[in-house]
Amino acid sequence: MARAIHARFVVTADGPPVSDGAIVEDADGWIVDLGPAAEILPRHAGADVVRVEGIVLPGLVNAHTHLELSALAGRVPAGLGFVAWVDRLMRARAEVDDDEASRGADAAVDELRAFGTAAVGEVTNTGMAEGALARAGMYACIFHEVFGLRRTADRGPPTVSSGRRIRVPCAHAVHTTHPDVVRRIATEARASGRRTSIHLAEHPGERLAIEEGAGPMAAWIAARSALPAGEILWPRRPLFDVADELGLLAPHVLLVHLTDARPDEIRRVTRGGAPVVLCPRSNLWIEGATPPVEALLRAGVVPALGTDSLASNASLDVLEEAATLARRFPDLRADLLVEMATRAGADALGFPHLGRIARGTRPGLLAVEAPISADPARFLLDHVDLPRAWVSAP
Numbered sequence: 001m002a003r004a005i006h007a008r009f010v011v012t013a014d015g016p017p018v019s020d021g022a023i024v025e026d027a028d029g030w031i032v033d034l035g036p037a038a039e040i041l042p043r044h045a046g047a048d049v050v051r052v053e054g055i056v057l058p059g060l061v062n063a064h065t066h067l068e069l070s071a072l073a074g075r076v077p078a079g080l081g082f083v084a085w086v087d088r089l090m091r092a093r094a095e096v097d098d099d100e101a102s103r104g105a106d107a108a109v110d111e112l113r114a115f116g117t118a119a120v121g122e123v124t125n126t127g128m129a130e131g132a133l134a135r136a137g138m139y140a141c142i143f144h145e146v147f148g149l150r151r152t153a154d155r156g157p158p159t160v161s162s163g164r165r166i167r168v169p170c171a172h173a174v175h176t177t178h179p180d181v182v183r184r185i186a187t188e189a190r191a192s193g194r195r196t197s198i199h200l201a202e203h204p205g206e207r208l209a210i211e212e213g214a215g216p217m218a219a220w221i222a223a224r225s226a227l228p229a230g231e232i233l234w235p236r237r238p239l240f241d242v243a244d245e246l247g248l249l250a251p252h253v254l255l256v257h258l259t260d261a262r263p264d265e266i267r268r269v270t271r272g273g274a275p276v277v278l279c280p281r282s283n284l285w286i287e288g289a290t291p292p293v294e295a296l297l298r299a300g301v302v303p304a305l306g307t308d309s310l311a312s313n314a315s316l317d318v319l320e321e322a323a324t325l326a327r328r329f330p331d332l333r334a335d336l337l338v339e340m341a342t343r344a345g346a347d348a349l350g351f352p353h354l355g356r357i358a359r360g361t362r363p364g365l366l367a368v369e370a371p372i373s374a375d376p377a378r379f380l381l382d383h384v385d386l387p388r389a390w391v392s393a394p
Contacts, residue, residue, distance in 0.1 A: 001027055001046075001047070001048065002024055002025065002026055002027070002032070002044055002046070002047040002048075003024070003025050003047055003048045003049075003050065003392075004022050004023065004024045004025075004040065004041060004044055004047040004048070004049045004050070005022065005023045005024075005025070005049075005050045005052060005056055005365060005367075005391055005392070006020075006021075006022045006037050006041065006049055006050070006051050006052065007020075007021055007022075007023075007051075007052040007054065007055060007056040007367070008020065008052070008053060008054055008055065008372060008376075009021065009054070009055045009056070009372065009376035010022075010023060010034070010055075010056050010057075010357060011055055011056070011057040011058075011335070011338060011357075011376050011377055011380065012034070012058070012356060012357040012358065013057070013058050013335075013338060013339045013342040013343040013355060013356040013357065014343065014356035014357060014358045016335070017335065017376050017377065018034070018035060018036060019036075020036060020037050020038070021034070021035065021036060021037060021040075021056075022034070022035065022036070022037040022040035022041050023040075023056065023357060023365065024040060024043075024044050024047060025392060028362075029362050029392055029393065029394075030360065030361070030362045031357060031358065031359055031360065031361050031362065031363075032359060033359065034357060034358065034359060050391060052367045052369065052391065053369055053370075053371075054367060054368050054369040054370040054371075054372060055367070055368045055370070055372065055376045055379065055380060056357070056365050056366065056367055056391060057338065057342070057357075057365075057366050057368070057380065058118070058342045058343070058354070058355055058356055058357050058361075058363035058364065058365065058366070059116055059117065059118025059119070059342070059354065059355075059363050059364030059365070059366060059390075059394050060115065060116050060117045060118060060318050060319055060341050060342055060345075060366075061117070061118060061119045061120070061304065061318065061341065061342055061343075061344075061345025061346045061348075061349065061351075061354060061355050062112065062117050062119075062120045062121070062305075062306055062307055062316060062318040062345065063120075063121040063254070063277045063304035063305060063306045063318075063344075063345035063348050063349055064121050064123065064197070064254070064256050064277045064279055064304075064306025064307070064308060065120055065121065065122060065123070065306055065307050065308060065309060065316060066122070066123050066124070066308065066309035066311075067105045067108045067109065067120075067122055067124070067128070067129035067132075067133075067309075068101060068104075068105050068124055068125065068126055068128040068129055069089075069093070069104075069309035069310060069311045070101075070104035070105050070107065070108035070309065070310045070316075071096045071100050071101045071103065071104025071105075072089065072092050072093060072096065072104075072309070072310060072311040073104070073310035073311070075088075075092040075095075075311070076088045076089050076092055076311045076312065078284075078285040078286070078312075079285075079288060080286065081203075081286070081287060082202070082203040082205055082217070082286055082287055083205060083216045083217060083220050085286045085312070086220075087220075089311050092311070098128075101128060102128055104310075105128050105129040105132055106129075106132045108129070108132075108310065108316055109129060109132040109133055109135075109136050109138065110132075110136075111315070111316050112136075112138065112316050113136050113138070115315075115316065115317045115318070115319070115388065116319075116364075116366040116388040116390065117138065117316070117318065118138065118139060118346075118354050118355075118363060118364040118394040119138060119139035119140060119141075119345065119346060119349060119351050119354050119355075119394070120133070120138060120139075120140050120141075121140075121141045121143060121197065121254065121277070121306060121345070121348070121349050122140050122141070122142045122143065123143045123145050123170065123197065124142060124143065124144055124145060125144070125145050125147075127142065127144065127167075129142075130142060130165065130167075133165060134163075134164075134165065137164065137393065137394075138164065139164045139165070139349075139351050139354060139394065140164065140165045140166070141165075141166050141168065141195060141197075141349045141350065142165060142166065142167040142168070143168060143169070143170035143196065143197045144167060144168070144169050144170065145170055145171075145172050146169055146170065146171050146172065146177055146181060146185065147172045147176050147177060148176075148177060148178060148181070149176070149177070149178050149221070149225060149227055149232060166194065166195075166350075168189060168192075168194045168195065168196055169185050169188075169196065170185060170196045170197040170198060171185050171186075171196075171198050172198070172199060173198060173199040173200065173202070173206065174198070174200065174206070174210060174239070174242055174243060174246065174248075175206050175209045175210050175217065175218075175221070175234075176221065179235075179242075179246055182198070182246045182248070183246045183247055186246060186247035186248055186250070186252075186253055187247060189252050189253065190247070190250065190252050193252075194252065194350070195252055195253070195254055195275075195348070195349060195350050196252065196253055196254070197253070197254040197256060197277075198248055198253060198254070198255065198256065199256050199257055200239075200243060200248065200255045200256065200257065200258060200261075201239060201240075201255075201257060201258045201259060201260040201261040201265070202256075202257035202258075202259055202260065202283075203217075203259065203260060203286070203287055203289070204260050205217030205218075206239070206260065207239045207260055209221065209234060210234060210235055210236075210237075210239045210242055211234075211235075211236060211237065211238060211239060212234070212236060213232075213234030213236055218232075218234065239265075240261075240265045240268055244268065244272070248274070249268055249269055249271075249272030249274050250272055250273065250274055251272075251273040251274060251275070253274050253275075254274070254275050254276075254277050254304075254348055254349075255269060255274045255275070255276050255277070256276075256277045256279065256306070257277075257278070257279060257283065257291065258276055258278070258291060258292065258296070259283045259287070259289050259290070259291045259292070260289075261292060261295075263292075263295055263299075266292065266295050266296055266299045266301070267299055269296075269299070269301065270299045270300050270301055275303075275304060275344075275347065275348035276296060276301050276303040276304065276348075277303060277304045277305065277306050277345075277348060278291040278293060278296075278303045278304070278305055278306070278321070278325075278340075279291075279305070279306045279307060279308040279313075279321070280293075280305075280321055280324050280325055280328075281307065281308075281312075281313050281314070281320065281321055281324050282307065282308035282309075282312040282313050284324070285312040285313060286312050290328055291303075293325055293329060293332070294329060294332070297332075297336070302336065302339065302340060302344050303340055303344060304340060304344040304345035304347070304348040304349075305318050305321040305322060305340045305341050305344070305345060306318065306321070306345075307320075307321060317384070318341045318345070319338075319341050319380065319381075319384050320384050321340075321341065322337040322338060322340055322341045322381055323337075323381045323382075323384040325337055325340075326378075326381040326382075333377075334375065334377035334378040334380075334381050335377040337377070337381060338377045338380060338381070342355040342356065342363070343355035343356040346363070354394060362394060363394055364390065364392060364393055364394030365390070365391040365392040366388045366389065366390060366391065367388065367389050367390075367391045368380065368383075368386050368387075368388055369389070370383065370386055
């Protein structure tokens with residue numbers, strides 16, 4: 001039987017908000033009609049009606065996170081800079097046993113659902129969160145991350161698609177994974193029609209290592225690599241030239257962070273069509289840096305948003321990422337920021353039926369009950385602490 005949700009505002013992430021709007025779902029939860037309630041409700045007179053005295057929006061999409069690091073919450077201080085942060089991260093991770101790490105991942109999935117998250121891009125070394133994601137019924141691209149500067153580095157498990165979860169290999173970063181492995185993963189993702197993911201231009205030390213073979217990141221890798229120093233062959237060429245040659249500036253590769261990207265490099269990303277995922281609170285936590293969101297938007301890129309891990313963030317609420325950008329860039333359109341936390345993430349991960357409220361989609365619907373008279377997207381970002389309740393599951 002059809003069901004109608006009648007709300008003061010519907011934030012669609014697919015166009016302007018609908019004031020006094022109504023959404024009609026079929027018996028399986030797919031949206032079959034949407035528009036002003038005065039038009040929609042008479043067309044579906046037999047439908048059950050759910051009234052929301054506030055805002056309805058699509059389920060959120062956290063396009064980049066590391067749930068298996070959730071037990072490290074509060075164990076890695078902010079403001080260390082990347083190399084010192086990753087040192088502390090590795091020491092803290094070694095102190096956590098598998099049971100504690102698993103409980104942390106389970107609790108993190110519960111937190112994601114409570115925030116209203118319909119889908120995630122989970123980057124993992126162990127697959128620890130897969131069971132919890134399955135039990136929660138959450139959509140997930142599970143990126144099994146590969147490290148190692150040897151040509152024979154493990155390329156990760158094969159691509160698997162099972163219901164709401166897709167598992168694919170991904171390279172950690174250009175400076176931490178052998179270029180042949182990076183290229184092979186990108187090529188196989190393109191051939192299979194799947195996405196893969198890579199951290200790129202996250203911090204200045206990455207660029208310095210690739211372009212000059214110098215700096216704290218290069219020294220850190222040399223000190224911990226099993227390879228003799230002479231066998232670590234840094235490209236000593238521009239970072240984005242290397243990324244392009246490896247097949248990374250392409251529609252099937254999620255480029256995560258880009259905090260250190262320059263305007264000409266952002267234009268190259270636009271030309272290549274690669275989706276971008278920003279993690280602003282993580283970048284602020286580690287390096288005190290903000291990603292170049294304005295430059296990306298000027299170049300025609302609407303980035304997705306992710307929280308990264310609880311080792312570099314206070315929560316897994318992707319709407320708080322949008323609110324953080326709203327506070328730092330007050331001229332940005334609020335509806336566009338909400339789109340980054342919903343539709344842009346769904347598009348980046350390859351879930352076109354999620355992230356937006358439109359006919360033919362099933363995004364999961366969230367309700368925020370609150371008195372509001374105008375600009376619902378801005379209200380959401382200004383009141384990100386208000387509870388969100390699932391009206392309809394994705």
